[in-house]
Amino acid sequence: MSLPAAAREALAAFAQCPGWEQRARLLLQWGERLEPLDDTERCEAHRVHGCESQVWLLGERRDGRWHFRAGSDARLLRGLLAVLLARVEGLTAEELQAVDLADWFARLGLSRQLSPSRSNGLNAVLQRMRELAAQG
Amino acid sequence: MSLPAAAREALAAFAQCPGWEQRARLLLQWGERLEPLDDTERCEAHRVHGCESQVWLLGERRDGRWHFRAGSDARLLRGLLAVLLARVEGLTAEELQAVDLADWFARLGLSRQLSPSRSNGLNAVLQRMRELAAQG
Amino acid sequence: MSLPSPWRADFPAFAAFGRDCQTYLDSAATAQKPQAVLDALLGYYAGGAANVHRAQHTPGERATLAFEGARAKVAAWLNADSASQIVFTRGATESLNLLAYGLEHLFAAGEQIAVSALEHHANLLPWQQLAQRRGLELLVLPLDAAGDIDLKQAERLIGPRTRLLAVSQLSNVLGRWQPLEALLTLARARGALSVVDGAQGAVHGRHDLQALACDFYVFSAHKLYGPDGLGVLYGRPQALERLRHWQFGGEMVQQADYHEAHFRPAPLGFEAGTPAIGAAIAFGAALDYLEGLDGEAVAAHEAALHARLLAGLRAFDGLHLLAEPHTALASFVVEGVHNADLSQLLAEQGVAVRAGQHCAMPLLRRLGLPGALRVSLGLYSEGDDLERFFAALHHALALLR
Amino acid sequence: MSLPSPWRADFPAFAAFGRDCQTYLDSAATAQKPQAVLDALLGYYAGGAANVHRAQHTPGERATLAFEGARAKVAAWLNADSASQIVFTRGATESLNLLAYGLEHLFAAGEQIAVSALEHHANLLPWQQLAQRRGLELLVLPLDAAGDIDLKQAERLIGPRTRLLAVSQLSNVLGRWQPLEALLTLARARGALSVVDGAQGAVHGRHDLQALACDFYVFSAHKLYGPDGLGVLYGRPQALERLRHWQFGGEMVQQADYHEAHFRPAPLGFEAGTPAIGAAIAFGAALDYLEGLDGEAVAAHEAALHARLLAGLRAFDGLHLLAEPHTALASFVVEGVHNADLSQLLAEQGVAVRAGQHCAMPLLRRLGLPGALRVSLGLYSEGDDLERFFAALHHALALLR
């Protein structure tokens, strides 16, 4: 399964990243790339619970392929959302269920962000994504 | 405070008792001395709860002095009751409240029988005795 | 026929018992812990404690991973589908109380709860009190002559008004495996929820909960070679969904305001407040330890010891077993001798067995006994323990008769 | 001004934190344990575990004595009249749930329960849910500008229909001692029962519960340098007598039959099932350890560290304290910076502080904040911990701004 272009780019950037500081800077930069959500999109219906920060996730299927948008008030989390979306952009529902996102974050050197410690909430985002794709 | 005669006798017998076996034999013997309770006395009203064995305790005040009778279906416990009654026979309510029964059992080498482990129930007997004397 | 336990040295308590001349034969009350459990407990505390599920920091993540890892080990041990089916409690007793409160809303006056006549108080009183709160009928399934729940009678008694069946897997007094399969089939056929008290059963053999097909299963870590203060409630996902939240606080909350709140689903939604983190991690180590043993060898050792126990007891005149136990323990009385007298004289000789009503007062009353003695075994027990017990029993009886 | 802690070496976790380059400043979530606690835990398990209150045998007696000894130590620590006023629970959260269920029968629809606006979920949700079950009104006492329960308003709000007041002694977010004396006098005057959540308060200074004059006081062992999985419920005798039994099972029973049962009074009647024996014994050791310290020296060290913490925080541009804390902790936000971003970058640098809503979502919402950072201290904390935290905070802010 070949990676989307943005995902290849993320991999290239993060994989050779030497330390936490550099990684944080990269996450902040990637966070800037997230297409902003407007006020009506940042609503309760799109809210992902189980994060200490506020997170919103929207998914849409066009021609059998999923396109997600996401936002958060926390900047590092925005970066994580960006590299997540880069990986799943344009996948079919089947591909979405199959993709190993733990492995994806591991390859980026970001495994710790998936810890079961609830406060960060990335896990809740992944789960919501799967639920949307399962319904859709 | 001088000890009642039966108590002095108990002290003499138990204090010089060399081991658990001898002590058990003595307890069994002392248990035989307990004046038996009749069927109407072995009733729920006289039952002391909080013992795994069945225990009954009756108290009566005559001329300001307390006289207790007790029984149990367990023989070693009957022995313990006998040496207890020997110590408290004929005491006034004030004397009863003041008497240090933990010390009494310690002097007999029977401290362990007062452990807070509930199953033996000697503690429950002591407490019931104090309650009776307080009411009476 | 000395039947040494090859695992005895893994349990440091036996060195201490040896020094104090104690023979421990009360494992059904609580089991000794392997060194691996102590190491895990110590490793956690000495490595830096942290609260779970609350913080992003490294100690907090480490504690959370270890705690959730323990949950996964419990799930694997029971062959549960998923770790989210495992709720940590204080013990079997709390698990059962959680169920009796959490399911309360499902019952309407006049409906029935079925328990058996041999239940431990922990699997009787929560249901009895629920029945009193809600005006329900508590059915007590009678036992057959062997000491098992009578299936014929159960079939007659468990009817369409029966909404729940709660029974033990292995009796803590009679030592008999109960006919769970038939009972659970019956409950399912009648549309009743089922609860299995595995407090004793979980310790002897390993059970596949997908095969067992009960809705809920509970047990305590401390009897399964783990630390005290920790218990397990296993539930099928559809059964867990029917539980109302019971205790409230800390991290079981999804969203809270002053006047209303929303709660997480199981398992976290049922673990209010800081849990027994160290105990959970150490229980994970107990399961790792057990996992590393040869289960068949353990079962064979326990069976041989148990046979030796029964044979030895039979040699005593006037000694009567309360039932013919299948495994793990034997309860008995001796004609003309009070169980309290016997247990006291055994204690004087350093033999630790349990006497009394074994938290099953109604069963003992039904058997017409004021109490009984119980000898119970663990995988670390060995033939010499039994020999010391037999000698002490002999001696005690000589004194008493 | 390096402010070393003379007691640091008593806590083995700091050697591990040192090796891992971790700075632990989250003691309000859970505290590290002194070696004495680990020794007691190990001593109990390695010396031979046994269940309590059940058996006459020597291991059982020893365990019972040690467990009841721990209860007596807790009573002495709180200056309670008697050990029978101390009920062991899993933690502060369970103590509060026990109260909310055990007192439920005293409330009639339309009556009121008063809590404050700064309560931890554990002292809010059990009362909120009780109010929902019984049709009661939950009064939320507002705070004054300093972050304390507003006494004027409390006086106005707490009236003859108020049957219970439940408040924190020391806020886990604001770090301020609440005006308990005035509030408890008020509650008593109005005939309301009083519950004090001492989860944080119990850790800083020693409190005389006879002088404090509340009906119930609760806290968790794990925050007071003891093991997790254990909590305390203290009650005045007349208050404990009003509690209905809540959890049912094992040895809390006086007399049981299939269809009815009688229960023991407190404390044992409220400790259903096998308790956390090892944890209780180890908590006794924690209190012995604390008892052996010079209380004034501890208080002086904590005060000096706290002053240093506040001074250091004030040097950061755009940093705002949520309130002026009296002791133990400081919660803050930094303008234009999200608390989750900050805490993540602090964690990357090995600094363990807590971020988020601190189990007090309604309070944070009232303060208009999505979350905050909290730095909290223990008696083992020292100046170097703070220096590392300040440096990491500086670095994180440089990255984020």
Ligand SMILES: Cc1ncc(COP(=O)(O)O)c(C=O)c1O
């Ligand atoms: C059959 C059975 N059920 C329940 C329990 C209660 O276990 P715990 O005291 O650990 O809660 C026990 C143990 O005493 C038991 O033997």
Ligand SMILES: Cc1ncc(COP(=O)(O)O)c(C=O)c1O
């Ligand atoms: C003020 C307050 N109350 C109650 C609790 C709950 O304590 P636990 O989680 O130990 O039950 C805490 C700790 O988080 C607290 O800070």
